[in-house]
Amino acid sequence: MADEQTPHDFDNFPSGLAGKRILLCTESLGPVNGVSRTTKMLVDQLRSNEVIVSVVAPYNHTKINTFNPISPSSNVNSLYQEEVRLAGYPLPFNPELSVAYPVRLSEIYRRTFGGPPDLIYLASPASLGFQVMLQMRQYAKELQVPVICNFQTDLARYCSVLFPWPLGGMANRTFGLVEGNLFRDSSVKTIFYPSTSVKKYLDKDANVPTNKMEVLRRGVNTKDFDxxxxxxxxxxxxxxxxxxxxxxxxxxxxxxxxxxxxxxxxxxxxxxxxxxxxxxxxxxxxxxxxxxxxxxxxxxxxxxxxxxxxxxxxxxxxxxxxxxxxxxxxxxxxxxxxxxxxxxxxxxxxxxxxxxxxxxxxxxxxxxxxxxxxxxxxxxxxxxxxxxxxxxxxxxxxxxxxxxEATWERISNKAAWQMFDTIEQFKQDKQSGISTTQAPSVGWLPLSAPARRFLLPKIITAKIAFSLSIIFGFWTIVGTYLVFTDIGHLFKTHTPRASTLKRSVSHWIKG
Missing domain, CATH: 3.40.50.2000 (Glycogen Phosphorylase B;)
Structure with a gap:
């Protein structure tokens, strides 16, 4: 793992990361949960050290800029202080979170940096993070941007609890298969995990290679919580x-x-x-x-x-x-x-x-x-x-x-060092030609070089379209369930609660 190969002093921020463009995609922003608070601490730490961070997330009820402004001395374009919000469907049981509608990665690039960033960081990947990973793997290797994931939400376990039988078990197995398949792809360089239980899940259930996994715990501001x-x-x-x-x-x-x-x-x-x-x-x-x-x-x-x-x-x-x-x-x-x-x-x-x-x-x-x-x-x-x-x-x-002993500064610095190492390694691989000559698998076709150049973009587009169709299919199934749940909640909101009705009937009989 990174610590074993390149030991770093986590009391210090990697100066070489300054000026690098980080696309950070997260499922939740604002005062929503522990994941969003963790993400906020990391973004503030990166921006305070002159890293260019563009944050993308589905809309939630706040719809306001969550993060601290970039320091006045920064040369970073003020555009990247703002969050890019994507359309999505709010979860009935937690309206602060939304399931992101299908979106093309090229559109995310356009709305953030105007083109590919140096690195993509996926905070607790789910509806948005899955789309990013699934589309990234369809690009030719030389067009892929290195991805780092921070596994902070056990979606499989949540599904088991939230969805009724048999949807819970089906969703549990589906998420396990999807996560394992996405995390194992070569475009995903590192997966941060916060605890031993998550490491076991990634290792045993998702079959993620050990050399991709890196522990990243969370911190607390002991001046605030006192x-x-x-x-x-x-x-x-x-x-x-x-x-x-x-x-x-x-x-x-x-x-x-x-x-x-x-x-x-x-x-x-x-x-x-x-x-x-x-x-x-x-x-x-x-x-x-x-x-x-x-x-x-x-x-x-x-x-x-x-x-x-x-x-x-x-x-x-x-x-x-x-x-x-x-x-x-x-x-x-x-x-x-x-x-x-x-x-x-x-x-x-x-x-x-x-x-x-x-x-x-x-x-x-x-x-x-x-x-x-x-x-x-x-x-x-x-x-x-x-x-x-x-x-x-x-x-x-x-x-x-x-x-x-658990300070946010050291934890955020560790994540920053991993970002820096990943960008540097990716740059070295491109210069040495390790990952620039591969393309989507069309080697079984007897094509000339011009034909390959002509077909390659179309193959990429077709694979991305197929990937998005899979996402849309899964979203349609989940979305249908969410809509029916919403209708049920709406019915309950405008209908006398069973307990109240029972008490009223009881009082009427006694009267």
Missing amino acids: PAKKSLALRKEWAPNGELILFTCSRIAGEKGFGFLAQVAKELDKEGLDFKLVIVGGNRNPVVFQEVKDMFGSLNEKGKVIFPGFKVGEDLMVHYASADIFLHCSITETFGLVVLEAMASGVPVIARDQGGPSDTIEQGKTGFLIPPDDLDGFVRKTMLLGRDSRLREQFALAGRAFAC
């Missing part, structure tokens, strides 16, 4: 009688483990633990939000569960620091940035032992890891930590110390 930001006034608002404050922060959606969290909260209530559960996050689809809220049943009526809504910036950091224990119940996270943010805020964490948190939490030192299906174990550890303030303090100090 225990000193604890607010006694906020704690008093949440828990006026001094109750234990349990906390979680996530997009409000079923696949984030809220069903398990609701079971934990109900068991803790049965055990007599005096607590308030604060759930920070939101979902612009009111039906999904209400479905999650209803999971907690009578705890809502008792006032034991608090939904403060979506928080960002300083407000979010104060919310973190004002909690006693962070409960992480999602098992679909490739890293779980919220876990690291909680540790930086001096809040001990209890998490299900699957995905990224398994690499972040040191068992019995910075928190507890519980087998994914062990509800009783999760409840017992929460009871233990909730009733032992000294143990909470020990975990908090150890977690804070761990978080202080």
Whole structure:
């Protein structure tokens, strides 16, 4: 891997990357999730070091420029400060994200640099990233731009949770096959992975060559997420009688483990633990939000569960620091940035032992890891930590110390060095002629050189058209499902909820 071949000092940014043109395609921008926050940190770091970055993403509800402006001393054209937004269909269960409509790579080039960039970086590739990779592999080798992927979202696992049977299993297998096929192509030079679980998936399920894989964890700004930001006034608002404050922060959606969290909260209530559960996050689809809220049943009526809504910036950091224990119940996270943010805020964490948190939490030192299906174990550890303030303090100090070692600057610099090495290697390969003489496979045809020159562009166009037809076919199937889901949510929004109707009937009968 790159670190073994070319060791670098990640405290320093590669000066040779300045002036290079990076096309960064991402599925999410803005204050949406941990992936978008990670992408923002990387882009800001690149731009602050004079790298020309053009960002492309599907529209979301914000529709505003997300990133910090380029420094006034920069010679970079102001065009590249803006984001290029592509049309897409918003996901019914998470309207902040959209499935990008089919788009030609040449059109993306036209709207960004006017031509091919030096490198393409795909942040958590899905609807947009897949299109870029699929089209790139259809170009002749000398026209291919090197690609780096950052695998941050386990789409296969999400599909298993989100889609009903048998669509979930089919989508899971389909995504696994598609990702493996795309990642193995020679145009993809590096795949960053955030945790051991993702590496196993790439190795075993997607059959990605080991020499393409490079670990890239996430960081946290420990000046922003700081225990000193604890607010006694906020704690008093949440828990006026001094109750234990349990906390979680996530997009409000079923696949984030809220069903398990609701079971934990109900068991803790049965055990007599005096607590308030604060759930920070939101979902612009009111039906999904209400479905999650209803999971907690009578705890809502008792006032034991608090939904403060979506928080960002300083407000979010104060919310973190004002909690006693962070409960992480999602098992679909490739890293779980919220876990690291909680540790930086001096809040001990209890998490299900699957995905990224398994690499972040040191068992019995910075928190507890519980087998994914062990509800009783999760409840017992929460009871233990909730009733032992000294143990909470020990975990908090150890977690804070761990978080202080995970800085965004070093992580972004590592990604930047990989970009620099990839561009340099690609340049050397072109100069040596290693990858400039290959073309799409037409060698079985007895064609003259002029005929090959005539047919080659048409073959490329035909292959790209075929690739886009595959994308459009898959999108049509998924899109049809999304439309029906939207209709279902619309129906629920304008129809009395079953529980409300049941109560009304009950009152009418008693009356």
